[in-house]
Amino acid sequence: MASAREMRLRIRSVKNISQVTRALETVSASKVRKAIAAVTATRPYATKAWQVLKHVAQQPGRESLHPLLAERANVNNALVVVITGDRGLAGAYNSNVIRFVASRFDNHPVPVKYIAVGRKGRDLLIRRRKNVIADFSNLPPAPAFADVSAIGRLAVDEFMKGEVDEVYLVYTDFVNMARQVTTVKKLLPLELVGEGLVEDFGGQHNGPQAAYEYEPEMNEILDEIIPRFTALQVYQAVLESLASEHAARMIAMRNATDNAKELVGELQLAYNKIRQQTITNDILDIVGGAEALAAK
Amino acid sequence: MTIRCEIVSQDRTVFEGDVDIVVLPGADGEMGILPKHSPVLTTLKYGIVKIRRGGKEELFTVAGGVAEVQPDIVTVLADAAENIEEIDVERAEAARKRAEEVLAKGVPADTDAYLAIEAALRRSNLRIDAVRRYRRGSRIPTSES
Numbered sequence: 357m358a359s360a361r362e363m364r365l366r367i368r369s370v371k372n373i374s375q376v377t378r379a380l381e382t383v384s385a386s387k388v389r390k391a392i393a394a395v396t397a398t399r400p401y402a403t404k405a406w407q408v409l410k411h412v413a414q415q416p417g418r419e420s421l422h423p424l425l426a427e428r429a430n431v432n433n434a435l436v437v438v439i440t441g442d443r444g445l446a447g448a449y450n451s452n453v454i455r456f457v458a459s460r461f462d463n464h465p466v467p468v469k470y471i472a473v474g475r476k477g478r479d480l481l482i483r484r485r486k487n488v489i490a491d492f493s494n495l496p497p498a499p500a501f502a503d504v505s506a507i508g509r510l511a512v513d514e515f516m517k518g519e520v521d522e523v524y525l526v527y528t529d530f531v532n533m534a535r536q537v538t539t540v541k542k543l544l545p546l547e548l549v550g551e552g553l554v555e556d557f558g559g560q561h562n563g564p565q566a567a568y569e570y571e572p573e574m575n576e577i578l579d580e581i582i583p584r585f586t587a588l589q590v591y592q593a594v595l596e597s598l599a600s601e602h603a604a605r606m607i608a609m610r611n612a613t614d615n616a617k618e619l620v621g622e623l624q625l626a627y628n629k630i631r632q633q634t635i636t637n638d639i640l641d642i643v644g645g646a647e648a649l650a651a652k
Numbered sequence: 653m654t655i656r657c658e659i660v661s662q663d664r665t666v667f668e669g670d671v672d673i674v675v676l677p678g679a680d681g682e683m684g685i686l687p688k689h690s691p692v693l694t695t696l697k698y699g700i701v702k703i704r705r706g707g708k709e710e711l712f713t714v715a716g717g718v719a720e721v722q723p724d725i726v727t728v729l730a731d732a733a734e735n736i737e738e739i740d741v742e743r744a745e746a747a748r749k750r751a752e753e754v755l756a757k758g759v760p761a762d763t764d765a766y767l768a769i770e771a772a773l774r775r776s777n778l779r780i781d782a783v784r785r786y787r788r789g790s791r792i793p794t795s796e797s
Contacts, residue, residue: 397663404660404727408720412693501662502768571680571694580695581718 360634363627367620374616377609380445384606387497388533391599394498395530395592402592405585412578413546415567422578424512424586425546428521434468435489435520436461437511437543439527439593440477441601442493447608449528449536449601450476456538457526458484469520473507473594489514495594501587504594508587515544527593528600534607536600541593543586655687656725657703659712661733666712667703674726675702676719685726692721698778700736700786701728711736713782715775732775736786739779748776 358366413425438457440450454477461468470486472478475493482488492507514520523544529537570577654670674685677699683692696719701712717730751773760766 400665401660401662401729404658404729408693408718408727408729411720411722502764568691568693571678571683571692577679577693577695577718581693 358630360627360630363623363630367623367627370616370620370623374613374620377612377616381606381609381613384602384609388599388602388606390498391595391602392530395595395599398592398595402588405588409546409582409585412568412582422575422582423516424544424582427545431466431521433520434461434464434466435471435511435514435523436468437471437473437507437523437525437590437593438477438481439525439597440472440474440480441597442475442495443605444476445608446601446605447611449604449608450474450480452538453477453526453528454480454484456540457481460526460540461524466521469514471507471510473504474597499591499594499598501591504591505587507594508590509583511543511590512583512586525590525593527597530596530599530603533603536603541589543589546582653687654705655685655689657728658725659701659714659728659730659733661730666730666733666735667710669703669705671703671705673704675700676726676728677701677714678719685721688723689721689726690723692719694719694721696728696730698774700782701730701733711782711786713739713778715771715778731771734779736782739783739787741780741783744776744779744783747772748780751776 412422436457438453440453444450457470468487470481470488471490471492472481472488473492473495478488478491478493490510492504496503511523515523522542525541525543527539527541529539531537568574654672655674657667657669657671657674658665659667672686676683676685676694677697679695679697683694685692696714696717698715699713701714703710703712712733712735714728714730715732717728717733719729720727751769754760754769755773760769
């Protein structure tokens with residue numbers, strides 16, 4: 357068994373760790389509140405925008421409508437935008453995303469390129485020898501649309517240039533504090549029945565009954581809104597992921613704090629036993645010595 | 653007979669409800685939308701969205717965006733939108749001043765920065781004009797702003 361001194365040091369270090377994890381938990385708790393506010397604020401717009409995009413995609417002759425809506429006959433390359441955090445200590449948050457990417461795309465029929473959003477995801481992807489073509493790390497703590505619009509623009513550009521023929525988005529959907537779901541959504545070309553989580557609102561209306569009239573010109577309007585709405589979907593995914601990351605970190609840190617507390621209790625008990633034992637031994641020595649003297 | 657109207661800006665739902673008519677500042681001019689309108693997809697100018705329900709009118713500024721019209725619903729996706737009664741004039745005026753000061757120092761080299769400032773300036777102008785013209789019961793018919 358360890359000496360009393362070693363035990364004391366151990367207890368002190370565990371206590372220090374628990375202070376750090378508790379501080380991190382508090383920080384994450386305040387960050388998650390802000391992130392949730394941000395994500396719920398933008399959700400209606402993103403949901404409606406997605407809905408409008410879907411209606412556009414349901415128009416007759418969608419292939420000729422806009423290149424971003426057209427399914428390509430030959431799919432030669434795929435692009436996956438992977439959203440993770442810049443930092444660790446968030447439980448299984450980052451590795452869940454990467455594991456999900458691996459299970460979903462490792463056996464993809466065509467070569468896959470990756471755009472990494474977040475430092476952790478980038479590092480993990482590179483370690484797995486994935487083809488990472490772009491890296492958006494160190495986003496501001498509360499990103500605005502302008503901060504992430506470049507990601508969507510890059511994805512659209514790659515698609516328009518024909519470098520890739522389909523684009524997916526992998527992110528973590530924030531359901532509630534205890535539940536975050538890693539999700540894939542096909543971004544381009546737009547799919548009617550998406551894998552995405554942003555669902556239609558239970559048939560509030562029955563979709564377009566007739567073809568749209570466009571004002572001004574159809575192409576002009578589609579050129580403007582489709583790339584923009586696509587970028588918006590990326591933005592929403594970033595916000596969802598951010599809220600998920602903070603929630604995951606908060607839970608992980610709370611668990612760590614709890615574990616540390618428990619460990620301190622156990623160690624303290626063991627330490628007390630050792631201390632007691634030492635004292636008992638000392639007393640026995642003294643008593644033994646005294647008796648030996650008295651016997652003389 | 654009413655038509656549902658939803659005005660959503662990037663950061664919140666500004667209006668949601670059943671109305672008698674919606675007037676949109678479409679790219680090619682004003683459009684009055686009544687129930688059972690045929691589907692339209694249009695971009696919006698900086699201007700005023702007007703709704704009427706039960707004889708009462710409400711006005712909203714929209715700083716560009718898109719509107720989708722379906723026979724039973726109008727969805728306005730605005731870059732920024734607010735009810736005219738909610739506009740903080742002092743804030744809008746301060747924003748206009750800031751933007752003008754930056755532009756007075758010279759045009760920023762960065763295109764994105766320039767566009768952001770220009771948009772901020774246009775937004776605050778729109779808000780200030782809208783409040784001057786329409787707030788508190790003065791019901792002049794909407795013209796281009």
